[in-house]
Amino acid sequence: xxxxxxxxxxxxxxxxxxxxxxxxxxGRIVEVFEGARPxxxxxxxxxxxxxxxxxVKVGEPGERHKESFRTAGAAAAAGGVTTIVTRPDxxxxxxxxxxxxxxxxxxxxxxxxxxxxxxxxxxxxxGREMTEIGFLMDAGxxxxxxxxxxxxxxxxARCLTYAAGLGALVLGHPQEHxxxxxxxxxxxxxxxxxxxxxxxxxxxxxxxxxxxxLVEATGVRYxxxxxxxxxxxxxxxxxxxxxxxxxxxxxxxxLTLNELDIGDYRTFFKLRPPLRAEDDRAALVEALADGRxxxxxxxxxxxxxxxxxxxxxxxxxxxxxxxxxxPAAMQLYHGGHLSLPALWRALSLNPARLLGLAAGRLAPGxxxxxxxxxxxxxxxxxxATLRSKSKNTPYDLRRMQGRVLRAWVAGRTVFAAEAx
Amino acid sequence: MFAHRHLLGIEGxxxxxxxxxxxxxxxxVALNRQSDKRADALKGLTQINMFFExxxxxxxxxxxxxxxxxxxxxxxxxxxSSVKKGETLIDTAMTLNAMHPDLLVVRHPSxxxxxxxxxxxxxxxxxxGDGRHEHPTQALLDALTIRxxxxxxxxxxxxxxxxIAHSRVARSNIILLGRMENRIRLIAPPTLIPPGAERxxxxxxxxxxxxxxxxxVVMMLRLQRxxxxxxxxxxxxxxxxxxxxxxxxxxxARPDAIVMHPGPMNRGVEIDGLLADDINVSVIQEQxxxxxxxxMAAMDLLAQNLRARNEPGGAITC
Numbered sequence: 056x057x058x059x060x061x062x063x064x065x066x067x068x069x070x071x072x073x074x075x076x077x078x079x080x081x082g083r084i085v086e087v088f089e090g091a092r093p094x095x096x097x098x099x100x101x102x103x104x105x106x107x108x109x110x111v112k113v114g115e116p117g118e119r120h121k122e123s124f125r126t127a128g129a130a131a132a133a134g135g136v137t138t139i140v141t142r143p144d145x146x147x148x149x150x151x152x153x154x155x156x157x158x159x160x161x162x163x164x165x166x167x168x169x170x171x172x173x174x175x176x177x178x179x180x181x182g183r184e185m186t187e188i189g190f191l192m193d194a195g196x197x198x199x200x201x202x203x204x205x206x207x208x209x210x211x212a213r214c215l216t217y218a219a220g221l222g223a224l225v226l227g228h229p230q231e232h233x234x235x236x237x238x239x240x241x242x243x244x245x246x247x248x249x250x251x252x253x254x255x256x257x258x259x260x261x262x263x264x265x266x267x268x269l270v271e272a273t274g275v276r277y278x279x280x281x282x283x284x285x286x287x288x289x290x291x292x293x294x295x296x297x298x299x300x301x302x303x304x305x306x307x308x309x310l311t312l313n314e315l316d317i318g319d320y321r322t323f324f325k326l327r328p329p330l331r332a333e334d335d336r337a338a339l340v341e342a343l344a345d346g347r348x349x350x351x352x353x354x355x356x357x358x359x360x361x362x363x364x365x366x367x368x369x370x371x372x373x374x375x376x377x378x379x380x381x382p383a384a385m386q387l388y389h390g391g392h393l394s395l396p397a398l399w400r401a402l403s404l405n406p407a408r409l410l411g412l413a414a415g416r417l418a419p420g421x422x423x424x425x426x427x428x429x430x431x432x433x434x435x436x437x438x439a440t441l442r443s444k445s446k447n448t449p450y451d452l453r454r455m456q457g458r459v460l461r462a463w464v465a466g467r468t469v470f471a472a473e474a475x
Numbered sequence: 476m477f478a479h480r481h482l483l484g485i486e487g488x489x490x491x492x493x494x495x496x497x498x499x500x501x502x503x504v505a506l507n508r509q510s511d512k513r514a515d516a517l518k519g520l521t522q523i524n525m526f527f528e529x530x531x532x533x534x535x536x537x538x539x540x541x542x543x544x545x546x547x548x549x550x551x552x553x554x555x556s557s558v559k560k561g562e563t564l565i566d567t568a569m570t571l572n573a574m575h576p577d578l579l580v581v582r583h584p585s586x587x588x589x590x591x592x593x594x595x596x597x598x599x600x601x602x603x604g605d606g607r608h609e610h611p612t613q614a615l616l617d618a619l620t621i622r623x624x625x626x627x628x629x630x631x632x633x634x635x636x637x638x639i640a641h642s643r644v645a646r647s648n649i650i651l652l653g654r655m656e657n658r659i660r661l662i663a664p665p666t667l668i669p670p671g672a673e674r675x676x677x678x679x680x681x682x683x684x685x686x687x688x689x690x691x692v693v694m695m696l697r698l699q700r701x702x703x704x705x706x707x708x709x710x711x712x713x714x715x716x717x718x719x720x721x722x723x724x725x726x727x728a729r730p731d732a733i734v735m736h737p738g739p740m741n742r743g744v745e746i747d748g749l750l751a752d753d754i755n756v757s758v759i760q761e762q763x764x765x766x767x768x769x770x771m772a773a774m775d776l777l778a779q780n781l782r783a784r785n786e787p788g789g790a791i792t793c
Contacts, residue, residue, distance in 0.1 A: 242670040242671075243670050243671040244670070244671025244672075244674045244675065245671070246670070246671075247640075247646075247669035247670055247671045247672060247675075248486075248646070248671075248675075249586055249587065249608060250586035250587075250605070250606050250607030250608030250609070250643060250646060251586050251587075251606075251607075252607075253670065255670070319587070319590050320586070320587030320590055320591065361563070364563065364565050364591075365563065365564065365565075365591075366564065366583065366585035366586070366587050366588035366591055366606075367585070367586065367587045368585045368586060368587075368606065369585055
């Protein structure tokens with residue numbers, strides 16, 4: 056039995072922050088108390104449910120030189136992420152139960168944090184034939200996604216119908232591919248000045264509206280992996296107003312950065328979808344605050360130097376984010392946009408609910424997946440210090456606030472910061 | 476004056492920078508018209524032309540400019556060499572850098588590629604066109620042509636017509652002409668106007684006759700034929716009918732208007748062949764002549780900075 060005392064508990068479910076502590080036994084929370092009790096002293100710092108990050112790319116199988124389960128797990132633990140939900144866009148794609156079993160074996164061997172795998176919705180993620188959704192669910196796939204739009208509406212409709220029958224969760228990537236293929240920026244003055252091939256922001260709304268119509272027709276459980284534009288958020292609100300039960304995520308990068316950060320073709324800012332105009336970013340933050348956006352993720356995408364030291368158009372998209380998710384999210388807290396419990400609903404409680412996990416809460420019976428952090432500690436990020444094998448973070452040299460002090464998975468310490 | 480290490484775009488240049496290049500270039504125009512065209516501004520220096528995209532005119536112009544100034548000039552046709560074998564742009568740049576060139580002239584199909592390369596080498600880099608981004612020496616030679624013909628480079632009405640969305644020439648010219656305080660009109664079908672152009676300090680016009688009203692300068696752009704497949708315009712004949720420059724449309728401009736084109740021209744697509752050859756209005760050949768002079772001036776200025784930097788105690792910022 057372990058008692059954590061003298062903490063500021065961040066309770067996303069009860070929507071409050073209070074002085075108190077937790078009692079942990081057999082990897083689970085058995086009691087939440089207010090006030091003081093003897094135990095491990097948390098020094099008055101914030102104690103919250105561990106982050107559940109949906110959409111993490113680990114380089115296994117196929118790209119271990121970019122990230123392995125060991126390095127991704129270490130990065131996650133240091134970032135207060137106690138559960139990573141992995142993407143299937145590996146080499147080869149996670150589209151068979153055999154690959155999924157390999158991945159789970161590697162995850163258990165090497166990762167200190169929980170790993171829940173997602174599987175591809177179509178074979179090879181090429182949008183032609185659906186994967187063995189039933190077998191993959193039996194093997195432990197928690198959701199299905201291709202990480203790109205299934206271009207053919209007929210294929211997608213059949214996938215959704217079949218998935219609905221099994222009660223599977225599908226993560227859509229709402230983009231109209233005909234508009235976004237071959238582009239790397241958001242159409243507008245900035246992209247025009249840089250001369251980058253760009254897609255209009257409306258491509259996201261078109262993609263989302265199609266997906267929503269198919270969701271309505273099939274009744275599948277659907278989550279939009281990441282929305283990034285005001286136009287798509289408006290479409291989401293309209294669909295919800297008609298009673299459609301869909302959820303949506305946003306990447307921490309699109310919540311905290313805009314297209315101007317690309318500056319002189321800085322490829323660490325090349326993301327998919329691309330960074331948007333400031334108006335879109337502001338709309339996204341607002342949607343997060345009012346609950347239209349349910350989930351924040353890092354969309355951790357390790358890329359090595361080779362893939363990024365290229366002209367912007369040719370460079371690979373994506374950024375690592377496991378270790379910077381919490382401090383970047385603190386920017387939204389310090390900026391007065393969201394309270395800590397509201398942030399933790401998007402970082403922890405809502406992802407848990409989406410995946411049907413008992414985690415994400417500070418309540419008896421929930422697993423003791425926890426993060427202790429100081430929301431105020433200022434620091435300048437040095438990408439060389441990241442535990443990820445790839446260092447492609449857009450926050451390099453940025454002033455940030457918020458440090459993870461300790462993380463537990465099932466009551467076991469998986470990360471402890473060195474005393475300053 | 477001209478405190479720059481590289482010439483990557485017009486974006487980083489001030490009015491004074493632009494005027495410095497043009498003033499020096501005026502002198503080189505005179506030199507180039509003499510029988511003895513030798514000068515020694517680049518004597519002892521090595522210039523490498525790296526063209527990742529096929530080019531005849533620009534490469535020849537840079538080569539001639541370097542040779543007239545006494546540089547040792549090497550042309551690398553990278554389009555069919557090691558880059559095809561998978562070597563990255565950076566590796567190619569580092570390899571060349573190790574050979575100590577002084578001036579590197581680069582054209583690349585990707586926007587921003589020249590910036591990337593410039594950040595990795597020690598020599599002066601000149602952008603000879605990167606993707607759809609910038610083509611600074613083209614804008615400077617256009618400016619020189621205009622200044623010599625019109626006697627000034629400000630308070631003019633300049634119409635830029637054609638495929639603006641895909642044109643680095645248009646981008647550099649919009650920046651340069653805007654900086655020199657001219658009135659700029661973009662004339663093109665809306666599919667060939669870059670998004671956000673309305674916020675670049677220009678007027679946008681879809682009716683060519685109206686757009687040309689009162690224009691002092693008419694700049695035509697090449698319609699890149701590969702764009703035909705992209706569905707940007709319905710057909711070449713409709714494009715020529717609506718946006719091709721002929722005498723009738725030109726009659727809307729000022730009587731003393733000049734017609735420019737960066738070449739190579741598609742006669743009968745964006746410009747009437749006879750008009751292009753009409754020495755009373757067309758300055759297209761003069762643009763080519765100014766091109767050599769402007770490139771000589773730009774390389775001369777960068778070489779002066781290069782030499783100053785190599786002297787003890789000499790340092791140039793930016």
